[in-house]
Amino acid sequence: MLGRTMHSIVYDERHDEFVVPQQFGQAILTFRGGADGEEAPIRVIQGSLTQLRNPDRLAVDPVHDEIFVPQGNQVLVFPRAAKGNIAPIRILKGPDTQLGANALAVDPVHDLLVVGGRRGGESHLLIFNRTDQGNTKPKRIIGGPKSGLAHISGPFAVYPARSEIVVSVRGAGSESNEMATDDCFVGIWSTDDNGDVPPRWKIGGPKGVLRMVRGVDLDPKNKSVIVTDKRLNAVLTFYFPEMF
């Protein structure tokens, strides 16, 4: 059921599973952590009740057993262990949310939901309570010219132990930099940040090795940040003990 166009993957170490959205088939696929070869998913969320429209990214909260799916002006929340044609248990949606959601991450320790995306041509990180639903205002918003959040480039991560948000950022879109840009970096903010706040750290750029950064994940054991780069067609590992 996997497609050739996958824009998110989350490994859930607690349950030893990984979860992938299937945007064309409007499905959420969960596999064994050790899945190999042509192995079927152990659970599939798909069907008319799901309200899944373009599940491009997702986040898994292994503590509270939930899956979060950003869909533009809304965030859908499903039980992690759900399968089949099931409705979301919560939906965050409405004008006060200010959502333009295209990626998100959950901090289950501090009960926060961090949603990244674009709205009105500007990129933001919106910080909600994890259980917020309906037309709820974000607690905090990170964005603006000083923030450098010109374009959130892909799936991002949170590191609850240090209340950090780790985001891949590329320069503002234009034809001249649609394929590669020196403006790329991985930025680290705090979930306590609010407003037009620059990142605490930048990794890999600007004017660094990154050419078109995409996704980010963390390896806390080895104090490393793992990054994909579309133009390099590569996976890079940065040792960055300061953030751990």
Next chain:
Amino acid sequence: MAADENTASAPTPRRPYISRKFVLVTFLTFAGVIGGWAFTARDVRRAEIGADRLVAYEPLPADSGESCEWTPVDTALAAVAGFPEDGANDSPPKQPIRMIRDPYASYSSVAVDAANDEVVLTDENLFNVVVYNRLENSSGGAVSKPKRTIGGLKTKIEFQSGLYLDPKNGDIYAVNNDTVDRLVIFSRQASGDVRPDRQVHTPHGTFAMVLDEQHQEILLTVQHDSAVVTFAKAAKTEDAPIRLLQGEHTLLADPHGIALDAKNDLIFVVNHGSVHQVQAGKPTLERSFGGGDGKANWPLGFGHAIPGSGKNLPPSITVYSRGASGDAAPVRVIQGPKSQMNWPTGIAHDPRANEIYVANDMGDSILVFPASASGDAAPIRVIKGPKTLIKNPTGVFVDGAHGELWVANFGNHTAAAYRLGADGDTAPLRVIRSAPPDKPTLSIGNPHPVAYDGKREQILVPN
């Protein structure tokens, strides 16, 4: 794919612990990721992840805004590793300690210029269009030397999954899959980092194309929107498509390769099988992929998707009248377990034998069907096996002038030629090779997300 990473210095495993009074200290002391949870008698939650990580926590007051004090980075370390929080440091950006990257070309589509005895390949790893002598043959595992290479930022070449060579003048048409919404066209002699002679703005997620020389049209499959769009062959820049095939009745479902039977006025499309339905009207997303909103015959994108309409069908070959448009049903469908299709990705038509060849990516095979096949049809020939060198084939081309079949193997740095009519575990006539045979193929193609599996110490990279 999943790539193993060597971890040279694994820290000593830590044991979980947390107390209500020292939750903040615990956060700052123990690195980890949230995993399994249990409740103690003191209502303090613990988690142990695998054998070597922990996280423990207790809930904090709602909306405190001060849940975790920020610890400023050590400035000395920051100067080495990155920028401090004010970003005013002039230190160079941090370099990675490891990079997983394939240094060799991975071929995804292939076409032959019979008049000039050249074979042209797209490389979706290093982002080039590469031209070889048609009779190039790697012997003893030697790396093949191209005659010309087109690549670089000016070319707009990146993940070019579709390729066509104009039989009259050798012009090279190459279309991008998922990153640059452009069909780029170069003259035959183009080389290096040069601008395309012509560009056409395409819908997002095009995959393959076929040109209809008789009617001077370009037909493109669109993965994301399960559609086929047709442009005039002379289209340029922002010209709109002249025809659109999209809708529930088309049975298009994550379409990839496309082939033309000019004699019988038919087109063949191979589908991976995933699809959702769309409906016209006001889009429900702020932005629809592809940027063609308002253009005639532009496919309806995710902004028009019907929530919950998605499904996963078996792979298929759908056959249409050449000029089919709108929500037209196919005239025939090949689909079912006997067909052996598993991510059928490339397709070509052999007019002399009236057969279709399918590059069966996950089956490591080339499937051959009569062009008239229908239903759960078994292939009449299957090229597969260790002698064939076929591994994750994504491109296939019929060179009728020389009676040869070409296959681009994304999975092993090769493209190979076979005689038309080859069957079974048949060795190729010739092989073009971008890397020595012992070099692993990473098969990374547009890595977007990444996940770290701490239990196995593996990096998961969907493509």
